[in-house]
Amino acid sequence: MLNTWFPNVQWDVVLEATKETLYMSSISVFVTFILGLTLGLALFLTAPGNLWENKFLNGIIAVIVNVFRSIPFIILIILLIPFTRFIVGTMLGAEAALPALIVGAAPFYARMVEIALREINKGVIEAAKSMGATNFQIIFKVLIPESTPALVSGITVTAIALVSYTAMAGVVGAGGLGNLAYMEGYQRDNADVTLVSTVLILVIVFVIQWIGDKATTSLDKR
């Protein structure tokens, strides 16, 4: 039945493309989370009135974050070609998409982390200080746990953005469902291939959103 409805779809190729998309998304979400959290914490902690107040450092991090967040992703991929070649050794395949995905998404997530941290009641930080907590204890026992729901909902939004980035990366040779939709679907005029790819991307996005929502709700004790 599948073959009558979708005559041009090669299901083994679709499966392979789905795996590539999942691979690119999951690795990039993981690295983006670590890198974005670090950058976001740095942005927050060096801001005026905070633990490591430092105008100079804060300015530099803010500029880096803003620049990479502002460059349209498709252009970022092209700008990063030399960097990617140096790191990965090639411009083709799922691995080659990772540097651009991470560099594009981490600053985006860093801003969300910063906003999440700013939402924390200053009094709680003051209370921890009054108990003699070190700065590291404040970061790991107060800042991160108290902002967890916002950090999780932020990474959910970022992960969904990353799935759509992988589709774009696919167009320039990274593989995955985006590549399939463009090369096999659009270029060869196989509407059924485009449709199947799109539906699969939607399914991935919905699943991420569902997991993210569940996690945020169960973590939020406010």
Next chain:
Amino acid sequence: MINLQSVRKVFQTKDGEVKAVDTVDLDIKQGEIYGIIGYSGAGKSTLIRILNMLERPTSGTVTISGKNMSELSPKKLRQARQEISMIFQHFNLLWSRTVRENIAFPLEIGGYPKAKIKKRVDELIDLVGLEGRGGSYPSQLSGGQKQRVGIARALANEPKVLLCDEATSALDPKTTDSILDLLVEINKKLGLTIVLITHEMHVIRKICHRVAVMEKGKVVEEGDVLSVFKNPKKPITKDFVKQVTEPEETVDTIKQFVQEFPEGRIVQLTFVGGRAGQPLITELIRHYEVDVNILQGKITQTQNGPYGTLFIQIKGNDEALAKAMEFLNSVQVEVEVIHNA
């Protein structure tokens, strides 16, 4: 125990310098409950934060149990802070932690082993009366219960000093009283020195031994709670004392008394300390040929004894009146004749 010498804190703002704390000297003894009262903006919040160096003084010295707080290294300061706990107006609990985990927080910071933390948390939950609520999150508690968690958390490290930053200002009157009772209980049981700031004279009256009145960054009056009540010098202190001793309508009431009871004398008696318990009026009626009519009265309990005012009307012939007045003056009750002197 706690000694402040010429402590000043100046904030630079766009409108120039603001002297939040202006040359304050204080000496707080071990084991006492010391109250600092003032209206908002008087500098009391800044002052209490200077005690544990959450705010650094611009000049002056703060000594707590022999340590000069502003000269401690960051590490020594963190250790000193474990002995100087603080509770807050808005509790400042970690909402992501349960009651148990919140109370365990300072112990985790202090690096205690898990088994010891568990034992200590159990003791503290009992001490503050939160049995059965250990697994709840702060959002599931009432304001009074949250402050109990705050107090348990503050006591976890067995501190020597407890700083209370408007600890009851966000609570209703009944809950305020139960928290104040708890503070007195731990002060007696643990011999803890308590420094509290408040804008409510009720809090000072109920639990403090000594009080300092702050206005515009300065301590304008200081002393034993009872003597400040008995003899407030500055207008601001008189205002605060009136909050708890006289109902607001007293002035009107007295005017009305004067109209309603033109005969005899209207006398205001002020009882301080043990006197409030004496059967003074009985003696007056028994031994002197006067009629006594009680018009209005209020007795207030403080940590150093009762304090109260009583308005009475005394009627009789001139001789009897003179003798009665002589008696009143002799029993060390403050007597103020309001009408027909």
